[in-house]
Structures are given as C-alpha cells and as structure tokens.
Amino acid sequence: MTFLDIPQNSFYAMLAVLGLLVIASCTRLLLSAKNPNKDYTELRQRIQSWWWIIALLFLVLAANRTTAIVFFGFLSFLALKEFLSIVPTRLTDRRVIFWAYLAIPVQYYWVSMGWYGMFIIFIPVYVFLFLPMRMVLIGDTAGFIRSAGILHWAVMLMVFSISHIAYLLTLPVKNVEAGNVGLVLFLLFMTQFNDVCQYIWGKMLGKHKIIPNVSPNKTWEGFIGGLLTITLCAGFVAPLLTPLAFEYGLGAGVIIGLSGFFGDVVLSSVKRDLQIKDSGSLIPGHGGILDRLDSVIYTAPLFFHFLYYATY
Amino acid sequence: MNRIIKILFFALIIKPLVLIVLGINLRGREKLPVKGPAIIAANHNSHLDALVLMSLYPLTSIHKIRPVAAADYFLSNRLLAWVSIHCLDIVPFNRSGHVDKEQLFSGCHQALDNDDILILFPEGSRGAPEKISKIKKGLFYLTRERIDIKITPVIIYGLGRALPRGEALFVPFNCDVIIGDPLPEAESSTVFIKNISQSFAELYTHCLTRHSDK
Numbered sequence: 001m002t003f004l005d006i007p008q009n010s011f012y013a014m015l016a017v018l019g020l021l022v023i024a025s026c027t028r029l030l031l032s033a034k035n036p037n038k039d040y041t042e043l044r045q046r047i048q049s050w051w052w053i054i055a056l057l058f059l060v061l062a063a064n065r066t067t068a069i070v071f072f073g074f075l076s077f078l079a080l081k082e083f084l085s086i087v088p089t090r091l092t093d094r095r096v097i098f099w100a101y102l103a104i105p106v107q108y109y110w111v112s113m114g115w116y117g118m119f120i121i122f123i124p125v126y127v128f129l130f131l132p133m134r135m136v137l138i139g140d141t142a143g144f145i146r147s148a149g150i151l152h153w154a155v156m157l158m159v160f161s162i163s164h165i166a167y168l169l170t171l172p173v174k175n176v177e178a179g180n181v182g183l184v185l186f187l188l189f190m191t192q193f194n195d196v197c198q199y200i201w202g203k204m205l206g207k208h209k210i211i212p213n214v215s216p217n218k219t220w221e222g223f224i225g226g227l228l229t230i231t232l233c234a235g236f237v238a239p240l241l242t243p244l245a246f247e248y249g250l251g252a253g254v255i256i257g258l259s260g261f262f263g264d265v266v267l268s269s270v271k272r273d274l275q276i277k278d279s280g281s282l283i284p285g286h287g288g289i290l291d292r293l294d295s296v297i298y299t300a301p302l303f304f305h306f307l308y309y310a311t312y
Numbered sequence: 313m314n315r316i317i318k319i320l321f322f323a324l325i326i327k328p329l330v331l332i333v334l335g336i337n338l339r340g341r342e343k344l345p346v347k348g349p350a351i352i353a354a355n356h357n358s359h360l361d362a363l364v365l366m367s368l369y370p371l372t373s374i375h376k377i378r379p380v381a382a383a384d385y386f387l388s389n390r391l392l393a394w395v396s397i398h399c400l401d402i403v404p405f406n407r408s409g410h411v412d413k414e415q416l417f418s419g420c421h422q423a424l425d426n427d428d429i430l431i432l433f434p435e436g437s438r439g440a441p442e443k444i445s446k447i448k449k450g451l452f453y454l455t456r457e458r459i460d461i462k463i464t465p466v467i468i469y470g471l472g473r474a475l476p477r478g479e480a481l482f483v484p485f486n487c488d489v490i491i492g493d494p495l496p497e498a499e500s501s502t503v504f505i506k507n508i509s510q511s512f513a514e515l516y517t518h519c520l521t522r523h524s525d526k
C-alpha cells in the first residue's frame with residue numbers, strides 16, 4: 001500500500017468524508033435509540049452501503065492509477081449490464097450487445113494511455129457506426145430503429161459518460177497539492193452532496209413541485225437550495241482540490257448542481273417508463289448501481305469539459 | 313470426494329460467474345428453504361437456472377442442494393455426465409415415458425429421504441426464452457404422499473437472454489430471482505397446477521427485467 005502517495009489536500013478531503021460518515025452513523029444510532037419503535041432498517045443499510053462504497057473507492061484511488069481506471073471500467077460494466085437488463089431489447093440483439101460490452105475495455109484502454117482524441121470520439125463515432133453494422137448483418141429489421149437507439153444511448157451513458165471520471169486521473173497534474181485524485185474526489189463528492197442537499201432543502205422547505213409526473217419529491221425549493229449550497233461549497237473547495245480558482249469553482253458548482261438534478265430525473269424517467277422502482281438490487285438500501293450513478297452520468301462529462309476548457 | 317469437487321466447482325467457477333458476470337436481483341431470500349427435505353419449483357428457460365439457484369446457498373450446505381435433471385440429456389455424453397454427476401450431483405430423471413411411476417420418482421424419494429433440497433422444473437423443459445410453458449403434473453404425483461414436504465415456488469427471469477436454448481455465446485445480463493411463499497396443499501393435480509401457476513404469475517410481477525423483451 002502506498003497511502004503516503006496521496007497528495008496532502010486529497011488526503012484531508014478523504015478524512016473529511018470519513019468524518020461525515022462517522023457523523024451519519026452516530027446520528028442513525030442516536031435516532032434508533034431515541035425511537036426504538038421506528039424501523040430504521042433502510043437508513044441503516046443505506047449508511048452501511050455508503051461505508052462500503054467509500055472504502056472501496058478510497059482504496060482503489062490510493063492504490064495506483066491503473067487500479068482506479070480498471071475500477072471505473074468495472075463500474076461501467078455493471079451500469080451497462082443493469083441498464084441493458086431493464087430496457088427492452090430483442091433476442092436477436094444479443095450478439096450486438098456482446099460487442100457493446102467489448103467497447104468498455106477498449107474505451108478504458110484509451111483512457112489509460114491518455115489518448116484524448118481517441119477517448120473522445122471512439123464511442124460517439126466508431127461504436128455509434130459499428131453497432132448498427134453488426135445489427136444489419138444479423139438481419140432482423142422488425143424493431144431495428146428502436147434497438148439501435150437504445151443500444152447507442154446505453155453505451156453513451158454508461159461507458160462514454162462514466163469514463164470521463166477515469167480520464168480525470170490521466171490529465172496532467174496542475175494542482176500539486178491535490179493531484180488528480182483531488183479532481184475525482186471533487187466531482188464525486190459534489191455530485192453526491194448535491195443529491196443530499198436537494199433532498200434536505202426539499203424536506204425542509206419543499207412546496208412547489210418541478211416535474212410531478214417524473215419525480216413527485218423534487219421541488220423548486222429543494223432544487224434551488226441544493227444548487228446554491230453546492231455552488232458556494234464548490235467555490236471554496238475547488239481551489240483546494242482542483243486547479244480552478246474561486247470564481248471558476250462557483251461555475252463548476254452551478255454545472256454540477258444543474259446537471260446532477262437532470263441526471264437523477266432522466267434515469268427516474270427511464271424507470272417510470274418501465275414501471276419499476278429500482279433498477280436493480282446490488283446496493284442494499286440504495287437499489288441498483290444506476291440508482292447511485294444516475295447524477296454522476298450527467299455531471300462527469302459536463303464537469304470534465306468545463307475543467308478541460310478552463311485549465312488545459 | 314464428490315462433495316469437495318462440488319464445493320470447488322461452485323466456489324471457483326459458478327459463484328464468481330453468477331455474482332460478477334451475471335448479476336442477480338434477488339427478492340425474498342428469507343423464504344428460501346434452509347433445511348431438507350424440501351423442494352424448490354422454478355420456471356425453466358436456461359441451463360443456468362439450476363446453477364443460479366444453487367449458487368444462492370452457502371458452500372457449507374451446497375452438497376444438500378440437488379437439481380433434478382433429464383437423464384436423456386445430461387447423461388448423454390461422457391463429459392457432460394461427469395460434470396452432472398460430480399460437480400452438480402444431479403438426481404437423474406427419466407422422461408422417456410417408458411418407466412412406471414414408482415420407479416420414475418425413486419431417485420427423488422431417495423434424495424428427499426436423505427434430507428436433500430431438490431430443485432425441480434415442473435415445466436419439464438426449457439421451452440421458448442422467457443415464456444412459461446405448460447406445467448406438468450409430475451411434481452404433484454411426487455409429493456402426493458409426502459405432506460411433510462414444502463414446495464417453494466421461484467421465478468427466474470432474464471437468464472433466457474443470457475444463455476438461451478441452442479446458443480453457445482454467453483452475454484451478461486442481470487436476472488431476477490423472486491422467491492415465493494410455500495405452495496398450499498392440493499387435493500388434485502388440477503388444483504395443484506392452478507396454485508403453482510397463480511404463484512408464478514404473482515412472482516412475475518416483481519421482476520425488474522420483465523419489460524426487457526417487449
């Protein structure tokens with residue numbers, strides 16, 4: 001283990017996150033002690049799962065870059081598999097789907113070698129054109145358009161978007177105190193914290209629903225409260241963990257707050273369309289892996305390109 | 313020796329495969345019978361069905377879980393027979409129709425007397441992917457004189473896409489495994505088939521992947 005290799009600011013950020021988890025666990029214990037009759041099973045499972053997720057993430061980030069890239073590639077695999085398992089596909093698409101899975105190691109290979117040009121066009125150009133070619137060779141035309149659309153959307157969301165988290169690790173280091181691990185921590189923490197803030201503001205003040213047909217719990221108050229909190233928070237944290245100065249940090253916060261909200265509701269719409277509540281049961285207390293990655297799918301590429309434009 | 317082969321087979325191959333490459337949406341785990349004699353009655357679309365169900369059990373009790381499998385298929389060649397007998401420890405079942413009922417179930421009765429948990433597919437064959445075929449009466453006749461035995465219905469969905477009949481290419485898909493409450497006692501085969509069909513239909517509504525092949 002090379003824990004000492006973690007740059008100082010990233011190390012403190014990790015400690016802070018662990019501190020928050022300790023607070024969450026203690027609060028849960030206090031709540032259960034106060035109201036012994038209430039069932040806190042889901043909250044307990046949720047926090048427990050958070051411990052596992054954070055432990056795993058910090059371990060791979062601390063190990064080395066290759067391990068972390070393989071880890072995010074594996075996340076892409078789990079997400080793509082979960083998505084393709086719930087959306088409608090035809091039995092004749094099996095062989096095409098097999099190729100879609102093969103795009104994952106290739107895409108993450110470009111990431112690991114830092115070939116930006118290939119990383120950015122491989123899926124939107126090559127995979128986009130190749131999958132329908134494979135479909136044509138199978139020759140099932142009934143439902144062709146829908147399947148081609150679903151498969152491309154799946155690969156874009158689950159492989160292209162998520163691989164942007166991994167590419168943060170390959171960028172040249174501009175903030176020596178934080179290293180590239182700082183970028184990943186910043187993105188993931190802000191995205192998840194945004195979810196939490198929107199939830200808390202919504203619980204406290206929520207009155208006016210934004211899109212009741214998609215997600216009845218999302219309110220303007222929660223959305224705006226979360227967005228403001230994250231923007232401010234990002235402004236102060238960005239100079240520590242990223243190469244972005246305060247005012248650019250505010251910009252990153254706005255992008256993460258807005259896109260995190262939309263990632264969440266886009267995946268909610270998918271589940272509504274299919275009339276299911278969760279997309280899987282991989283993470284106890286959370287649901288499937290997509291129920292946790294939904295916001296990140298939107299924040300990762302948008303934050304990445306803001307950062308890339310602003311500093312590289 | 314067989315027990316060690318079976319444990320190794322599940323620990324090194326099947327469990328990692330099911331957990332990582334395949335992926336299960338499991339519901340109602342607490343309803344799974346822990347102690348034999350008991351019967352798990354599942355729908356059947358793929359060779360993976362029995363393996364997935366067995367992989368839900370811990371390695372310490374995996375030798376007690378035995379799939380009832382067609383002798384004409386699983387003992388047809390030497391390699392398959394070796395895997396079926398040593399790795400899976402199947403209870404061979406003769407479905408040719410030339411054997412009388414007493415003898416037909418003797419293997420199952422022996423296993424149940426030995427407190428094993430049997431995995432049975434009352435449809436008799438895998439059929440078309442993700443479709444439930446007509447349920448046969450065999451299971452009713454097997455349990456007619458054994459009121460002590462609980463039959464737990466299970467719906468498995470999605471494996472027909474991961475590895476359908478007649479395909480050799482395995483493609484990863486999450487599958488649903490929904491475990492139901494034990495079936496009530498039935499006085500006739502018609503009632504029995506009605507009960508099991510009803511239970512399957514109810515369990516099916518909990519499948520997350522049920523819209524995947526529309």
